[in-house]
Amino acid sequence: MPFDTELLPRINAKSVRENGKQYYVDAKGSRFPSVTTILNATKPKEERDRLFNWKARVGTEEATRISTTASRRGTQTHKQIERYLLGENPICPEASLPYWESIKPILKEIDTVKLIEGSVFHYDLSYSGKVDCVANYKGIPCICEWKTADKPKNSIERLYEYPLQLVAYMGAVNDYYRDYDIKLNHALLVVAIPEMPAEVFWFDSEAMNNYWEQWQKRVAEYWKKKY
Incomplete structure (x- = not known):
């Protein structure tokens, strides 16, 4: 195995979708909205306008094609990273190979993997999600998120709501795994x-x-308005 793994126990959870919203349900039947569902429901006006203008510029059909392609390549790349971190030395599908070649050198600086593609719940704040990875990057424990893009973001501002996604997962991991000596306060995207x-x-x-x-x-805004 190329990595030290001290995997945390996985949560037995299932994902369900209703009316365009995603929820995770735990083994006891408790159901909470996902991080992305909360972010989408409470998106600021300028962010909604940005997406609306983009769809208007490229057309609905093209916007759907771009989003579908991006989702598919993201899923393939995530699966490739997961297999690699678990030491399975996989052969990469051709469609996601350019993204895999881009990200692979960074993975060599990942160590002490504790969670990969794991569901998490924050019971106090009533939300859920799925974490890409909890591991050490250059020796520092952190939440890790893997994204794909056709061109560089170049600035944190152009990450838009990704940092909120990161911190939401970090909070859920800290809350759920508090008895496992987990206290994350850094993140890698x-x-x-x-x-x-x-x-x-x-x-x-x-x-x-x-x-x-x-x-x-x-x-708080999500639950106040009860989306």
Whole structure:
């Protein structure tokens, strides 16, 4: 195995979709909205306008094609990363190979893998999600998220709501696995780009504390309006 693994116990949860919203249900039947569902429901006007204008510019059919393609390549790349982190040394599907080649060098700096593609729940704040990875990056424990894109983001501002997604997962991992000596306060977001080295965005504890405050407000807004 290329990595030290100290895997946390996985949560027995299932994903369900209703009216365009995603929920995770735990073994006891408790159901909570996903992080992405909360973010989509509470999206600020400027973000909604940005997406609306993009769809208007490229056309509904093309927007759907782009989104579907991006989702498919993201799923394939995630599965490739998961197999690699588990030491399975897989052969990469051709469609996702450019993204895999972009991100693979970063994975060599990942160690002490604790969770891969794991469902998590934050019972106090009533939300759920699926974490890409909990591991060490350059020796620091963190939440890891893998993204794919056709061109660089170039700035944190162009990540839009990804940092809130990161901090939401971090909070859920800290809450659910508190008895396993887990206390994360850093996050890594890696964007795989064809024919280019992957972009690496590193978030320290101060940044994550600021995002955590923003995320808590979004959760409160969601439940106040009962979307």
